Amino acid sequence: NAGVTQTPKFRILKIGQSMTLQCTQDMNHNYMYWYRQDPGMGLKLIYYSVGAGITDKGEVPNGYNVSRSTTEDFPLRLELAAPSQTSVYFCASSSPQNEKLFFGSGTQLSVL
Amino acid sequence: AQSVTQLDSQVPVFEEAPVELRCNYSSSVSVYLFWYVQYPNQGLQLLLKYLSGSTLVESINGFEAEFNKSQTSFHLRKPSVHISDTAEYFCASMNTGFQKLVFGTGTRLLVSP
Numbered sequence: 400n401a402g403v404t405q406t407p408k409f410r411i412l413k414i415g416q417s418m419t420l421q422c423t424q425d426m427n428h429n430y431m432y433w434y435r436q437d438p439g440m441g442l443k444l445i446y447y448s449v450g451a452g453i454t455d456k457g458e459v460p461n462g463y464n465v466s467r468s469t470t471e472d473f474p475l476r477l478e479l480a481a482p483s484q485t486s487v488y489f490c491a492s493s494s495p496q497n498e499k500l501f502f503g504s505g506t507q508l509s510v511l
Numbered sequence: 512a513q514s515v516t517q518l519d520s521q522v523p524v525f526e527e528a529p530v531e532l533r534c535n536y537s538s539s540v541s542v543y544l545f546w547y548v549q550y551p552n553q554g555l556q557l558l559l560k561y562l563s564g565s566t567l568v569e570s571i572n573g574f575e576a577e578f579n580k581s582q583t584s585f586h587l588r589k590p591s592v593h594i595s596d597t598a599e600y601f602c603a604s605m606n607t608g609f610q611k612l613v614f615g616t617g618t619r620l621l622v623s624p
Contacts (some may be wrong), residue, residue: 403554432612439520441601441616442555457611489554498562498605499541500612502554 401425405490405503408440409435412510420475420506422490431473432457432500433465435486442489450472480510513538515602517615518555525623532574532587532618534602542604544585545612546576549599558600561585572596597622 406421424431429450434442434457445455448467462484464476471490477484487507491500514537524530536542543562547555559570566578574588585602602615 434614439616441517442614444613447611451624491555498545498560499557500547500555502556504554 403490403501403503405488405506406505407506408433409507410509412472412477412508414480414482414510416480417476417478418480420477420488420508422475422503423471423475424473424490424492424501425471426492426494426501427470428492428494428501429470430495432491432493433463433468433473433475434489434491435459436489436505437486445488456458473506482510484508485510513542513604513606513613515604515613515615516530517602519618520616521619523621523623524592527559527591528572529590530588530592530596530620532600532602532620534585534587534615536583536585536602536604537574538604538606540550541607543607544576544578544595545603546570546574546587547600547601547603548612551598558587592620592622594622594624596620 403424432447433445436442443459446465448454474503487505493500516535545560546558548558549555559568561578569575574589599617599619601617605612
């Protein structure tokens with residue numbers, strides 16, 4: 400069972416570059432989330448989606464964009480990378496029938 | 512607004528000693544409460560959850576947490592820890608009306624021999 404798959408696992412960007420973090424799940428979950436994890440700060444919600452075509456901002460959305468064209472995929476876009484976006488990014492999914500979130504293994508991003 | 516507070520950023524203990532990781536939540540509405548565990552270089556995994564019913568919930572690996580509404584707490588305990596319990600533990604809350612999970616800042620449990 401693949402679960403939630405994130406790519407890439409590691410990436411280094413230069414300031415001002417753009418990139419897309421990919422996330423896909425094979426559990427037919429309606430809900431999907433993007434979190435960032437910084438030392439001593441826990442996980443902060445960036446964006447979330449309750450279904451295909453529906454997205455909404457979380458706690459720290461500035462500098463990011465998302466789309467949800469299919470149930471399976473929920474990519475996170477960084478348009479102009481900044482050092483403040485250096486973090487570990489986690490994608491997660493869940494279903495309305497179960498409060499448990501399933502997490503991907505994370506993407507470690509450094510912006511230099 | 513919903514928030515979760517974990518006052519201890521790091522808890523060092525010796526193997527076979529008891530441990531308590533503290534968690535307090537704040538919400539104007541009813542919430543579900545969770546503990547997630549993150550082992551080194553991995554994503555988060557659900558350890559246990561409180562939705563309703565018995566205020567004491569247990570995990571399969573010996574952890575337990577008790578929901579205390581009057582103290583707005585959901586502390587995690589284990590009577591005897593193992594080296595393999597070394598990990599970061601996150602308390603989280605979810606509004607019962609919508610599935611948006613809010614995390615605390617985490618507590619790193621360091622178990623030494």
